[in-house]
Amino acid sequence: MTTSNDLMELKEDRIREKYPLAEAMLAGFDHTPRIAAKSQPDVVQERSPGLGTRRRFRSTTPGLVTRSTARPEGVQLSVRILECDDDPLTTPSQASVLRALRRAIAVAHVASDQFAEQTELADLKRSNLAGTLDASRKDRFQQLLSASALISLHVFANMTDFLLSGLVGTTEEATVQSGEVEEILLDNDQLALHGILWELDQEIAAAQVETDSQLIDLITSFCEQLMEKVALRAENSLVLHPFSQSRYRVEADDFEITGFTPAARARTASLSMAFKKPEEVVGNHIAKYQAMKLAKMLMAYDFEHKLNPFAELGGFIFTFMGDGKPGTGKTTLIQMMAGLINDYCANAGYPFRYQNLSTESIDSYQGKSAQNAKAFIKTVTDPNVIGFGTIDDIDQLAGKRGDRQSSAGQLEITAVLMESFAGANTVVRGNCTFGMFSNYPENVDDALRQRAGARFLVDGPQTREDYIDILHLLMGKNHAIPVGDHDLFEAQAIKKAVAASYDRHSRPQEDALAKVFDEVQAKTGPLDTIAKMGAYLKAIQEADERFTGRAIKNITDAIKVRAMDFELPDEWMENPDLFLFKDYATKKSMIADLAQPITVDMVIQEINRYADSEFRYADKSDEAAIDNAVRDMQRMEEAKRRFMEASRS
Template sequence: MKCLPEDPYRLLPQELELIFAVRRGVCLYLSFANWLFDKTGQRDDADGSVDSVPTERLRAKQRFNSTYSLWVMANYLVAQCDLLLKGKDDTHLASVKPNFKFDPGKGFTRDLMLTLSYYADTLNSENSEGLRTVKQSDDILSVSRDFWKTVADKASALFPQTDPNLQIIVQTATFKYNEFVIQGFKVEYQAQAKATVWWSPVKEADIVSNDESVLQLKRLAHRIALYDVDRKMNPMCEFGTVYESVLLDGAPGTGKTMLMKFFITLLSSLSEQVGLQCVVRSLEASQVKSEWFGRSGRLVKEMTEAVTDPQSLGVLIADDVDLMVSNRDEPGTGGADRDILKGLMDFFSGVGTAFRGNYTSIAATNKPTATDDALRQRFVYRTIVRGPQSCEDFVDMTFLQLRRPAKFDLLDVGRGKYAPMSRKKSARVSAELKGTHKGSTWEDIGHYIEEIRHDNPFFTARSVKNALDVVIAKASDFDIPDNWFSDPSTFRTKPWDERIKMIRSLYTVKIDANMIMAALEEQRESEKRYELESYLKPRN
C-alpha cells in the first residue's frame, strides 16, 4: 500500500526502510510462533494443523503463542521506528491512538493477518476533520510507532491471563537478533558497539603554524561542548557559531591530518569534563564502499546517525575526501560512489536532520577540484592549510621531530636568537576580515554580491551563505572560560536564558558591512581558485 500518494511511481526512502523493518518483524513473529508451536506441544495436539482449534487447552496455547510473538514483533518495530526517527524533531509529526480489538488465539497465521490489517487501516486513517493522518514522509514512522506501541501494550496486558506453565517456557530464555535482545518478558535494543577510532593524541603545542585553523577548531570544539543534552540544543546555536562542517584544503604534508587529530583529542577531553560520550567516526573507502546496490549508502547513513546521536557529542572525519568521493562526472564513477555522495550530500545539507549543535564533520583534501563540486560547496567553513612558512616555523618543526633523542641528551644544536617553540601564536581571528569597505550600507552589500555574481555565475546563494557563516564564526572572537566545562555551577546548570546572556557578554566584535564584504571577497577568490584549478586539471 502506498502511504503517500503524491508520488505513485516510487517508494520514498522512509517507506523502504519501514517495509524492510516490517518484513524483519514478520520474520521474527513467524520464528517465535513456530518455536512456541513446538515447545508448547501444539504440533501433537493439532495433528500438524497449525490453525485448527479442537480444544480449549489448544486455544489457550495458541492465544499465548500469538500474544507473545506479536509482543516480540511489536517491540522490535517500535525500536526500529525510534532509530529511524533519531535526531529528528518529532513535535510536529502525526500521532494516533489506535482503537482496535486485540484478541489473538485464532491461529498464528490469522492473528498476524488481522494485526497487519489493523496496521494498514491505521496508516490510512483520517483525523476528525477528514484529512489523512499521514501528511509527510516521517509521519509514516511516527504513526507506525504509535500503532506497534499499542500492540505491545495490549499484548503485555494479556500475559497475566495466560497459563503460568506456558509463561515458564519463555521466562528463563534469552533471544538475540542483532542488537534486539529479549529476556523472558523484557526487551531491550542494545546500541551497536561503538567503533573505536584509534589516533595518537595531538595537543595544541604539537602543531607548528596553521594558527588560524588551530584557533578555529579549538573554538569549535569548545562551543560544541556547551551542548545541553536535556534540552537537546546547544546555546551557541542561538548565535550561529557552531557549524556542521569544515573543509581543510592544503597540499600534502601541510598538517591537515594533525589538525584532525588535534580536534578529536580536544573534543574527547571536553566530553569527559561535561560527562558526555564522544562519538568519532572515520569515513574510509574500505569501510563503506560495497558492490551491493544500496549498501554503501546504508553504511554511510549508519555512520552519520551515530555522529548525530542527540545523547552524545560527535565528529565525522573524512581524510582525503577527494579519494573517497570523486566528481560524479568523472569516468569510472560507480554506484557505490553515487551512494556515498548522496549520503554525504544529505548529511552536510541537513536534510531530515535538525542540527542541534552537538556534532561537526571535518574533511581534508589535497585536490578540492577532484571532489564533487556540489559536495565541496556544502562545507560551511573552508580553510586553507599552508603548513610551516617561516624560519621560526621550520625551527619548531625540527625541534618537535627531535624531541625523543633530546630526552636522552643525544642532541647538540647551538642556540641562536630564536629559541624553539617560543613563537607567540595568534589569539584572534577577526583581523583576517579586514577590508576596504568601511562605512558601507546594506545596498552596498547587495550591489557587491550582484557584481560578484555577474563576474562568476556559479557564485550562488550557497556561496553567499558560506561567506556569512564565516563572518558569524569569526565575529565570535573569544574563548570560552575553562571553568564552564570543569565546574557545572558556573554555566551548565544555570537557566537557559541566563546562559544566553553569559555568552552574549563575551562578544567584543560587532559584524559590520566591511567584514561581510571582506568575507564575500574571500569566498569569491576561493571559488575563482577552484574554477582555475578545475580548468587546468588534466583530462582523460
C-alpha cells in the same frame, strides 16, 4: 532532573498497567514463524524423576548442540533465559534482564497506544471491533497498524538496549553476536512483538549462551540490529510523523524516545587515536584557532534542551572543509580537535563519539554505500552524544556528478552527504560537527563542497619561524643541538598569529579575485556599505557562475562565527559547574554577553576568504579538466597513427 518543554512524559501508572500483559508474553505464547526459518529441535534427553529442571549436561565438543532450540509448548522466553547457565538459582543479571524486557515491552505498548491516540488509529480500531469500519478506510487502517508495529518494535529494542547498556561491568568485546533479525511482522503491534520475541528466544537457544555476559551481549546485539532494520523501514513513512517528530520521556529510567534514534548509543566508545596538543600543530593558524573554538562550542550543547545556544544565536559550524597540499597537517588537525573534545567530555562526564567515513564504506552492491553513509550520519548526529565526524580524502570517497570516473557507490555517498548537510530535513542541534578534508578539493562535487559552512586552508608551516618550530618539535629530545637565535613557538601564539592571518584577507589572495576586487573598488570606492559589498558579491558571481546564493549563506554564517570570535574560558571546561552544567537559558545568556558586533572588516575578510577558496578550487578544477582533455587528444592522435600504420601494412 528537569525536563524541557517539548518532552511528553509517558506516565508511570500507564506503564505499570501493561506489566501483566508483558509478563504473560515472557511466560509463554504460541507463534508460527512467517519469515525466519524455525530452528530444528534436537532430541531432548530424558531425566530421572526428582531431578531439577535447570541443570543440564553441556557438551564439551565444539559445535555439538545438546538441547532443543524450539519448544513444542510454545515460546517461553523467561524460562529460556533462566536456563542460560547450570546454576539452579536465578542470577542477579538474569533477573535484571527479565525486568528490562518486561519494562521495555510495557513501554512499547504505551508508546503505540500514544501513537493511536495522536492519530485516527484509536477510532479505526474501535470501528473495526464494532464491525463498522468502512471499506474505503481499510488501507489507511492497515498503514497505521503497520506504523504502530514499527513503533512498538523500535521502542522495545531501544529501551532494552538502554536498560542493559550498563548492566555488566566489563570492558571485554562482545563475545556473542546475534544472527540477522528476520521475523519483523507489521500486521499490528502485538503480533510484531510476538514475532520478535520468538526470534530472540531462537537466537538465545542457537547461540548456546553460557554466561550472563554472553546473554547480555547477544540481546543487545539483537536489539541494535532490530533498531537499524526498523529505522530503515520507517525512513520515508509520512504516517509516522506524529511519532518521529515528537519526544517522549520515561522519568523513572531517565530514558528518552527521540523518534527512531537509539538512546543507548550514548555510550562512549574508547578511541585508539593518537591525540595531538594545540602546540603540536605548527602553522595553520586560522584552521587551528577555528578548530579549538569549535571544540569548546560543542561543549555548550544542552542535553536536556537538545540544543546548543551557539546554534540558536548563530556562529555554530555544522560542516567545514579543510583543504591543502599533502603533508600540510590535515590529519594532525583532526587529531588535535578530537583530542580536545575527548578531554572536555571526559572531564564533564559527557558521552563523546568520533567516527570517520572511510573508503571502505564504498560497496559494489547497489544501495549499500548509501546505507553505510546514512549509518555514519546517524551515529554522529545522535542527540544523546557529542559527535565529531570526519570524511578524510572526500574527493576519493564522494563522486563528482557528471564525472565518468565516479562509481555508483561514490555517487550514492555524495547524495546522502548533500541531503544530510543541507537537506530539507537537516536539523542542526549543535551537538556535532562534520569535517571534510581533501588534498584535491577541486575534485569534490561543487554542490557538496558548497555545503561546507566554513573553509579551513590547511597550508602547514609558512614562515622561517614555523619551520624552526616544526623541526624542533619533530626531532624530539634525544639531542643536545642548541636552538640558536629563535624564540621557540613564539610564532605560534594563537591570538597574534590569527589576527595576522585575518588581516591578510583584507585583500584577496587569488589573482583572479584580486582583479574583481580592484575593479569594484575603482567604481564604488571603499567597500564600507551593504550596497557596495553587495555589488562586490555580484561581480564575483559574474566572474564565476558557481558563486551562488549558498555561497552568500556560508559567508554570512562565517561572519556570525567571527561575531562569536572568542574562546569559551578554559576554566569553564575544567570546572563544569561554572558553565557546562548550567541550564540552557543561563548558558545562552553567558554566551550572548561575550559576543561582539559585526564590523566592515569582518565582512570583507570573510567574503575574500570564501571567494579565494572558490577561485582556487575553480582554477585547479579547470586545469585538471584541461589536462584530461589534452591527454584524451594525445591518446586519440596516437590511436590514429597506429591505425594508419596498421592499414598500410
